[in-house]
Amino acid sequence: MSQKITVKLNDQVVKKTGRQEKKRAVFETNQLNLWYSDTHALKDINLSIKEKEVTAVIGPSGCGKSTYIKTLNRMVELVPGVRTTGEIKYKNRNILDRNFRVEDLRTQVGMVFQKPNPFPKSIYENIAYGPKIHGIKNKKILDEIVEKSLRGAYIWDEVKDRLNENAYGLSGGQQQRLCIARCLAVEPDVILMDEPTSALDPKSTLRIEELVQELREDYSIVIVTHNMQQAARISDKTAFFLNGEVIEFDETDKIFTNPKDSRTEDYISGRFG
Amino acid sequence: MRYVDEAVVEKRMKSRVRNNSILKFIFLLSTLFGLIVLAVLLVRVFSQGIAWLDWDFITGRLSTDPARAGIMGAILGTSWLMLVVIPVTLFIGVGTAIYLELYAKPGRFQNFIATNISNLAGVPSIVYGLLGLTIFVRALDFGNVVLAGGLTLSLLVLPIVIVAAQESIRAVPNFLSEASYGMGATKWQTVKKIILPAALPGILTGSILALSRAIGETAPLTVIGIPALLIPFPGGLFDTFTALPMQIYYWTLDASLVAEYAYLAAATIIVLLVLLFLLNSVAIFIRNKFQQRY
Numbered sequence: 001m002s003q004k005i006t007v008k009l010n011d012q013v014v015k016k017t018g019r020q021e022k023k024r025a026v027f028e029t030n031q032l033n034l035w036y037s038d039t040h041a042l043k044d045i046n047l048s049i050k051e052k053e054v055t056a057v058i059g060p061s062g063c064g065k066s067t068y069i070k071t072l073n074r075m076v077e078l079v080p081g082v083r084t085t086g087e088i089k090y091k092n093r094n095i096l097d098r099n100f101r102v103e104d105l106r107t108q109v110g111m112v113f114q115k116p117n118p119f120p121k122s123i124y125e126n127i128a129y130g131p132k133i134h135g136i137k138n139k140k141i142l143d144e145i146v147e148k149s150l151r152g153a154y155i156w157d158e159v160k161d162r163l164n165e166n167a168y169g170l171s172g173g174q175q176q177r178l179c180i181a182r183c184l185a186v187e188p189d190v191i192l193m194d195e196p197t198s199a200l201d202p203k204s205t206l207r208i209e210e211l212v213q214e215l216r217e218d219y220s221i222v223i224v225t226h227n228m229q230q231a232a233r234i235s236d237k238t239a240f241f242l243n244g245e246v247i248e249f250d251e252t253d254k255i256f257t258n259p260k261d262s263r264t265e266d267y268i269s270g271r272f273g
Numbered sequence: 274m275r276y277v278d279e280a281v282v283e284k285r286m287k288s289r290v291r292n293n294s295i296l297k298f299i300f301l302l303s304t305l306f307g308l309i310v311l312a313v314l315l316v317r318v319f320s321q322g323i324a325w326l327d328w329d330f331i332t333g334r335l336s337t338d339p340a341r342a343g344i345m346g347a348i349l350g351t352s353w354l355m356l357v358v359i360p361v362t363l364f365i366g367v368g369t370a371i372y373l374e375l376y377a378k379p380g381r382f383q384n385f386i387a388t389n390i391s392n393l394a395g396v397p398s399i400v401y402g403l404l405g406l407t408i409f410v411r412a413l414d415f416g417n418v419v420l421a422g423g424l425t426l427s428l429l430v431l432p433i434v435i436v437a438a439q440e441s442i443r444a445v446p447n448f449l450s451e452a453s454y455g456m457g458a459t460k461w462q463t464v465k466k467i468i469l470p471a472a473l474p475g476i477l478t479g480s481i482l483a484l485s486r487a488i489g490e491t492a493p494l495t496v497i498g499i500p501a502l503l504i505p506f507p508g509g510l511f512d513t514f515t516a517l518p519m520q521i522y523y524w525t526l527d528a529s530l531v532a533e534y535a536y537l538a539a540a541t542i543i544v545l546l547v548l549l550f551l552l553n554s555v556a557i558f559i560r561n562k563f564q565q566r567y
Contacts, residue, residue, distance in 0.1 A: 073455065075451065075454065075455060078451070078454070080378075080379050102454075102457075103457045103458070103459055104457070105457075106454065106455055106456060106457040107456070107457035110455065110456065111455040113448060113451065113452065113455075115448060117446075117448035117449060117451065117452045118452075119449060119452065119453075119467060120449075120471065120565035129453070129456070129466070130456040130457070133453075133456065133457070133458045133459075133462045133466070134457065179452070182452075182456070183455075183456070186456050186457065
């Protein structure tokens, strides 16, 4: 019985590694260090995030996983007193370079937040917001983007008849899918998700997970999650963070079946965290 | 061993319940005090003034003869003042609040400015009058005209508008601006499309309340030298003017000479109160109408 499972897992690993060889890295993180004032929050992070994969970031609260993905689109700079050293290369350019315009970065690297945060506007205006700030004014094009994005986030059928209603009339799970659609409307390459299901009920969580599976065909996804089963279900690679360090980064199957570090094993088996 | 002794609880229960009733009564008295004073004020003003309040009084020109005196000049003067105060305070006040809350780096400088603005809100209005006299009337040589009076009143209420706008901007949840920044919006785009619309009800409510204060101010206008009897209507920013509270002040002052002036003052107070009441209603309407839920 246990042998069978191992064999099956190995198959998957082989399949995934085979696919991985063709993939380029979207983010190359080299010796990244980050401080909040005096707190050393990220220590010598080295990670290579591949395109069109789902990379899960797991770890106990306060381990730096949210900080890390917020560094990938420099949202972390909204916190006063943040300093960084090292580099994060996005398509071979260092995004931590002062000359790298954050607006450009965030156009290509979208983000979905922990709590659904639609704007207090209509469903249509929520989706059209991104294209509009990037200068698209043509109503017909906007209409197309809205439909395409809502379809992309599998929420079109639920909202197509009430596009002009306030987004806050939607359920929490629908709001989160709306936020994902809003993110897709800007046509990013990468989508960062910061615990996107932690505020949702199990059914909505499942819908988001299915959505992530669909999105991985076209987007590179980095997802922070508290939920180990979720990481195991949806990700190709998993990075385990602890106290601001990357303890282990590998194929998700390896992390969950055969972790190299005992701390990883302790965490995923629920011994702390 | 039990820590809560039922006998002790029982013994003290009576006095606890009694204290509760006594304090409830005291709080009710405090509330009634304000209401009674307001009622006395209204009854007195209305009983004195309502008989003198008619269409001729509202539309008429000033006169030394109580039977022929009207306050259209003062109404127009107050309106002209508002035409200066509203745009000046909204633009400078909201601009300052946006800068302090969203652009300025938090630190000593920002704290220094914020503290001083709060202090300025507490400076007596007569001091602003002297400032207006020095700068607008004398140094810039406007004379005692609408523009000088309006700018002086703007200085007076600017701190209130700034603080109100700052608080409204701060009350806009961070997750909204984060969502905007996260899509590559610049700060100004985020301010214009997300933060200001969400903060607008608060900003407008605060501004209108500040405006009510400006409408009722007398001291700074006295200092910049508003004529006691002005027959012509003000027609522009560089005309001399009088205003409703000024008219109340002068008529009350001269009531010892002509007894009827007291009734004219009371009638003017009614007009001023109605104006303030209307403004406050607009503030409440705006707050309810434009409030967003999130």
